[in-house]
Amino acid sequence: MTSARTRERLVARLREQGIGDERVLERMRSVPRHLFVDEALASRAYEDTALPLGHGQTISQPWTVARMTEALIEDGAPRKVLEVGTGCGYQTAVLAPLVATVYSIERIVALQQRARRALRDLEIRNVHLRHGDGFAGWPAYAPYDGILVAAAAEAVPRALLEQLADGGRLIMPVGPERDQRLMRISRRGASLDREVLGPATFVPLLQGLT
16 A cells, blocks of 8 residues: 555646646655554555644645645745644645745644654655744745745735745634635735635644743
8 A cells, every 4th residue: 555556646636636737746756645644544545635743734636736836836846934733744745845945833742743854754855843833934034935834724824924035935724713714925015916726624723831
């Protein structure tokens, strides 16, 4: 279930569902998703579905990871990216080789430690991890050319908008639990252009640390 043939089936399914960026598809093919899930779920790692991680969190559906990554790099790969919600590190691993540097925040320390081990084992070295509150962003390294938020809120936190560089893009699910929309917000000077990319289903973006 973790074979090259299984991964190719996943990539073919993603292509059929509209993912067209070959850079993204190659990452979906090459990143070993089974290393980011519990061993008991490894046989399901290349299904196009979200899977539980514990702590009330999930590893995102592969299509969602691919679509968010594609939306972020569509008009040119951003050099410096802030990721809010490291989780197990799977989205981080897909994104990292496509940009110069990723700064990734996770509020649950056990997940952050798990992600650190997985990224180290894959020798992904352009990622900086922090145990922190995603609502606050990571102001020390702002502004960011891209921001990717892997959890939903009814509104984009102001701190994240303030940390988005001119010309930068923020990808985030926004809205109430049963009516989320994946949004791409682009900064043009003082203006923010908002684009709905489609429906979404994400765990909520929570404040505080655990």
